[in-house]
Amino acid sequence: MSKVKIGTYFEEAQCGFTPRTAMEEAARCLLCYDSPCSKGCPAGTDPAKFIRSIRFRNVKGAAETIRENNVMGGSCAMVCPYDRMCEEACSRCGIDKPIEIGRLQRFAMEQEAAFGMKILVAPEEKKAGKVACIGSGPASLTCAAELAKAGYEVTVFEAMEKAGGVLTYGINYSRLPQEVVDRDIQAVTDLGVEIVCGCKVDAKKIEELKADGYVAFFVGAGLWAAKLPDIEGANLAGVKTAVDFLKDARVSGGKADMGKKVIVIGGGNVAMDCALSAKLMGAEHVAIWYRRTIEEAPADIAEIEHILSLGIPMTTNFAPDFLEGDGKVEFMHFKGRDGVSSAKVQVDTVVFAIGQAPEEMAEIAEFAKNPKGGLVVDESGKTNLEGFFAAGDIVNGGKTVVEAVAGGKAAAVEMIAYLEKR
Ligand SMILES: Cc1cc2nc3c(=O)[nH]c(=O)nc-3n(C[C@H](O)[C@H](O)[C@H](O)COP(=O)(O)OP(=O)(O)OC[C@H]3O[C@@H](n4cnc5c(N)ncnc54)[C@H](O)[C@@H]3O)c2cc1C
Numbered sequence: 001m002s003k004v005k006i007g008t009y010f011e012e013a014q015c016g017f018t019p020r021t022a023m024e025e026a027a028r029c030l031l032c033y034d035s036p037c038s039k040g041c042p043a044g045t046d047p048a049k050f051i052r053s054i055r056f057r058n059v060k061g062a063a064e065t066i067r068e069n070n071v072m073g074g075s076c077a078m079v080c081p082y083d084r085m086c087e088e089a090c091s092r093c094g095i096d097k098p099i100e101i102g103r104l105q106r107f108a109m110e111q112e113a114a115f116g117m118k119i120l121v122a123p124e125e126k127k128a129g130k131v132a133c134i135g136s137g138p139a140s141l142t143c144a145a146e147l148a149k150a151g152y153e154v155t156v157f158e159a160m161e162k163a164g165g166v167l168t169y170g171i172n173y174s175r176l177p178q179e180v181v182d183r184d185i186q187a188v189t190d191l192g193v194e195i196v197c198g199c200k201v202d203a204k205k206i207e208e209l210k211a212d213g214y215v216a217f218f219v220g221a222g223l224w225a226a227k228l229p230d231i232e233g234a235n236l237a238g239v240k241t242a243v244d245f246l247k248d249a250r251v252s253g254g255k256a257d258m259g260k261k262v263i264v265i266g267g268g269n270v271a272m273d274c275a276l277s278a279k280l281m282g283a284e285h286v287a288i289w290y291r292r293t294i295e296e297a298p299a300d301i302a303e304i305e306h307i308l309s310l311g312i313p314m315t316t317n318f319a320p321d322f323l324e325g326d327g328k329v330e331f332m333h334f335k336g337r338d339g340v341s342s343a344k345v346q347v348d349t350v351v352f353a354i355g356q357a358p359e360e361m362a363e364i365a366e367f368a369k370n371p372k373g374g375l376v377v378d379e380s381g382k383t384n385l386e387g388f389f390a391a392g393d394i395v396n397g398g399k400t401v402v403e404a405v406a407g408g409k410a411a412a413v414e415m416i417a418y419l420e421k422r
């Protein structure tokens, strides 16, 4: 029987196109008059336009179409759920299979890097009104880039050591290499945006920034308060939240301390990323346990298929009951959904990927909040406080990178209108 190739923590899960295969794929495009693919992107990228450029060997034009519309185009090319966005809308679905729009975008972004293209340039003349962006995930970085393109002076403040938010500290490296994230960040700083890392913004910092001439604020703080369930043994060593586990994996360069047997609890994409990380870091036994059925799991089907193809089992219809161990977790107990079954599994590490919540926003300002602690904004990204705007996971409760980009762009439009009116 052939053995499944597992790969390493730093090995990419999927390779990109070569110039020849990219041309071949672009040649399949029907050049539709109404290009339905273009309406499928939340951030407004026009795949029909960049595919046409690739088809006519104009890779610079392709890279420009992507980067000018979406400064995070490199990261989006790697992690967007294309199958339920632009590729789902592609006319070729009705003939054979959709154009691989995501991989073509990746090709264009790789050509941009290979030829050292610098596409975005800020206007020399600066406008009055300094702006602060809180957090450096895709929402803030996009908002900052849009404001810089419009001539405003922008500073991004990030609590962690490095910029990028979930792109740098969450998503598995094999799906999103750090070089790709860093190139997107470089495109933002090339516009003159300053990024200050290791600075957690609170109410005091806001007052200091106001005194220093900052007049508008964008909050893209994401969801970083991770949850552990309220069950016996949750405080034992070896029991981790997904946020901490994935952060350790990235920071340790794929060498996080986790022992041989790792169990991940959850059924979403975050759970899949935790299991993938554990497997790629060398854990001998990795398993996912989920309280409902596979059909009910919120993870993308492609992610589940990838996990199963690596030999990681997914046991369904079992919910966590309690954890057992002497200071350190040794066994995880489950209860069956049928009310009678139970299971006991030996473990070294248990990772709970059961959802994330916003951190306490009152530490920054007295925002209006939704019942989940996220920020309430109007359709243009305005919060209840004058001069404060927000978007991304902190507003939508946790969606996708491209939706964070779309939110950051929309808020920037409103912020420019606000700054111009002052
Ligand atoms: C494990 C995982 C896998 C995912 N996989 C995918 C995927 O495959 N495809 C996809 O499209 N989406 C995926 N997502 C979702 C996607 O990453 C998020 O929707 C997106 O990153 C949200 O962007 P954001 O800018 O709102 O916030 P974040 O990326 O969360 O960034 C917020 C930043 O704000 C910083 N911050 C918070 N508070 C403060 C403060 N007070 N002061 C300063 N800085 C602060 C945080 O440190 C963080 O760096 C995944 C998410 C996770 C967790």
Ligand code: SF4
Pocket: 028, 029, 030, 031, 032, 035, 036, 037, 038, 047, 048, 051, 089, 090, 091, 092, 099, 101
């Ligand atoms: S919908 Fe598909 S075939 Fe039509 S232009 Fe877009 S990528 Fe090409």
